[in-house]
Amino acid sequence: MQNLIECRDLVKTFPGCQALCGVNLQIPGGRIVGLLGPNGSGKSTFLKLCNGLLVPDSGELLICGHAPGVETKKVISYLPERSYLNDWMNVRQMIRFFEDFYPDFETARAYDMLARLSINPSQRMKTMSKGTREKVQLILVMSRRAQLYLLDEPIGGVDPAARDFILNTIIGNYNPEGSVLISTHLIADVEQVLDDVIFINNGRIVLCDSVDNIRAQQDKSVDMLFREVFRC
Amino acid sequence: MAWNLQSDRPIYAQLVEEIQRRIVTGVYPAGSRLPAVRELAVEASVNPNTMQRALAKLEEDGLLYTQRTSGRFVTEETERIMQAKEEMAADLIRRFIESMGTLGYTSEQAMELIKKQKEEEQCKI
Known part of the structure; x- marks a missing residue:
């Protein structure tokens, strides 16, 4: 099967800082992958490159065989690190907006998830707490039938109960041929749902393996391993 | 029922043990149909691929069998x-x-x- 993400020697430099230095990576279909690394390691930069929000300095990046562009935006559902929703809109208006924009958006699923988290569809984004706004954003992103979900810190601001709901939403909803790439540093919470983990540090990939391999070989959780590898 | 998974052992091995425990204690009786992979994965909050692997192992061990189109069942051999x-x-x-x-x-x-x-x-x- 074709890899959903394939990149070779990917380099991205910002003034005074090398964000990614030579990243090689393949992500096949049907996987849930954790992109783990300390703050400033290049996680968000990588996701932005996949979305075409940033352009690489050199190297090659293909999403389902295409360079990032209109075609790839159709197949990627992206949860950015910060909110981009219009805060004067209410949830119902946001859903209509997404429905118009993405042909693969499933309205019924969005309303079902809202009901399960007791979020009122008439509430405006502006009057919501940070956690609720994050939940709405994730519901919008997960209601698409995409090939590739790129989730940048999806559980950072929500309480542990909602975190479980969100993770279950991810396992229960992603398309079996599609893949999910989750960037986070809340490793203990996500490692049970991951197939593979990628450790990234200073713009380089330092480890890429399956969760069960790590546990079997190291006799410790991915969370423990992360604390060892990135000890300050 | 809770799936108590420990964080320092492979998840896959723990799932195999737990399902086996449920079969021998009659939670999943002999000959009964098992819930779908994804349902079990959500219930245990684990990755569907990992659950799939655990079920394949139990099938190999002869505790489960798959009937094409109708799903996965617990063996009838008591x-x-x-x-x-x-x-x-x-x-x-x-x-x-x-x-x-x-x-x-x-x-x-x-x-x-x-x-x-x-x-x-x-x-x-």
């Missing part, structure tokens, strides 16, 4: 289930004797202690 139960019991006993060994008891002394404790509990009633 002897096979009894055998799995005995294996699990033997494993528990072996681990118990090992732990008692680290406290300095021989297996005979451990058996004496079990008997003594059982008698004391009966006296209380």
